[in-house]
Amino acid sequence: MKKIGLLGCGAIGTQIALAIDSGKIPGMLTHVYDVSKETAIELVSKLNSKPEIVENSHLLSSHSVNIIVEAASQDAVKDVGLSVLQNKRDLMIMSVGALLDESIYAILSDACNHFKKTIYLPSGAIAGLDGIKSVKDELESVSITTTKHPHSLKGAKFFETSQIDLDAICSPTTIFEGTAKQAVSLFPANINVAALLSLSGIGSEKTIVKIIADPDTDKNTHHIEAEGKFGKMNFTIENFPDSNNPKTSRLAILSAIETLRKYCSDDIQIGT
Numbered sequence: 265m266k267k268i269g270l271l272g273c274g275a276i277g278t279q280i281a282l283a284i285d286s287g288k289i290p291g292m293l294t295h296v297y298d299v300s301k302e303t304a305i306e307l308v309s310k311l312n313s314k315p316e317i318v319e320n321s322h323l324l325s326s327h328s329v330n331i332i333v334e335a336a337s338q339d340a341v342k343d344v345g346l347s348v349l350q351n352k353r354d355l356m357i358m359s360v361g362a363l364l365d366e367s368i369y370a371i372l373s374d375a376c377n378h379f380k381k382t383i384y385l386p387s388g389a390i391a392g393l394d395g396i397k398s399v400k401d402e403l404e405s406v407s408i409t410t411t412k413h414p415h416s417l418k419g420a421k422f423f424e425t426s427q428i429d430l431d432a433i434c435s436p437t438t439i440f441e442g443t444a445k446q447a448v449s450l451f452p453a454n455i456n457v458a459a460l461l462s463l464s465g466i467g468s469e470k471t472i473v474k475i476i477a478d479p480d481t482d483k484n485t486h487h488i489e490a491e492g493k494f495g496k497m498n499f500t501i502e503n504f505p506d507s508n509n510p511k512t513s514r515l516a517i518l519s520a521i522e523t524l525r526k527y528c529s530d531d532i533q534i535g536t
């Protein structure tokens with residue numbers, strides 16, 4: 265049975281841990297870490313099979329786990345990604361925006377080759393990446409329009425320099441238009457999906473992102489349009505936010521659980 269180490273015990277980490285504990289994911293959660301020890305303790309208290317809480321993130325991969333599951337932050341990926349691979353563990357990343365930093369991408373990609381380990385990026389809060397990957401060489405344009413409630417956008421780095429007052433928004437308002445590269449750095453906890461789309465398609469400088477704050481929505485909606493020699497693809501995903509973290513969609517959690525379930529199972533693999 266595969267052994268799993270978990271980095272980040274928040275909304276996604278908790279649901280992954282519960283899915284392992286219930287047997288939905290046929291693996292064993294042996295070690296966890298969160299920068300907030302209280303959060304890690306709270307998670308462990310919910311589990312029947314108790315993992316060990318380690319004292320720092322680098323210790324996670326020093327134990328004999330098969331995979332480290334990151335559900336923490338872009339900084340956590342930058343901090344521990346390489347050492348996980350050097351310790352010959354696979355890595356699953358949710359804070360995919362970290363990989364739009366070309367030097368991080370190159371270091372982690374080289375390390376995968378060198379240490380014969382794999383990084384898994386679940387499709388997260390969007391659908392359609394199978395199609396985008398297949399038509400990659402024929403893509404001419406890709407865009408994603410993300411609509412969230414203003415509360416779900418709060419705290420983003422973007423607002424450190426913007427004049428926009430999220431509390432004053434009373435109708436759907438476009439607050440950002442730019443490249444995926446810019447979006448991921450200004451909204452690190454909101455638009456990892458744009459990083460997934462960029463990495464599957466034509467890159468972060470050519471993938472266009474629009475972010476709309478809508479005070480009347482109860483969903484996190486992602487609308488993707490892709491066009492090229494192959495034809496056109498449009499996807500709209502209307503996600504319910506997670507009740508513990510409204511920035512994060514329920515689909516992102518379910519996609520992480522499914523990726524890990526597949527990793528832990530010997531089974532028929534469906535899709536590209």
Ligand SMILES: NC(=O)C1=CN([C@@H]2O[C@H](COP(=O)(O)OP(=O)(O)OC[C@H]3O[C@@H](n4cnc5c(N)ncnc54)[C@H](O)[C@@H]3O)[C@@H](O)[C@H]2O)C=CC1
Nearest residue numbers: 272274275276299335336337340358359388389453512516
């Ligand atoms: N790929 C995708 O489609 C999606 C990705 N995400 C990303 O996944 C990550 C986790 O999301 P949630 O669980 O909803 O967030 P959350 O905020 O509920 O939980 C994150 C947890 O990680 C901990 N943490 C933060 N930095 C850390 C570090 N350096 N080392 C150890 N622990 C650290 C926090 O204390 C917190 O308990 C976030 O970066 C989020 O932006 C979220 C939704 C969709």
Ligand SMILES: O=C([O-])CC(=O)C(=O)O
Nearest residue numbers: 389454455456457512513
């Ligand atoms: O969960 C979502 O809808 C998208 C999200 O937060 C992200 O991509 O970082």
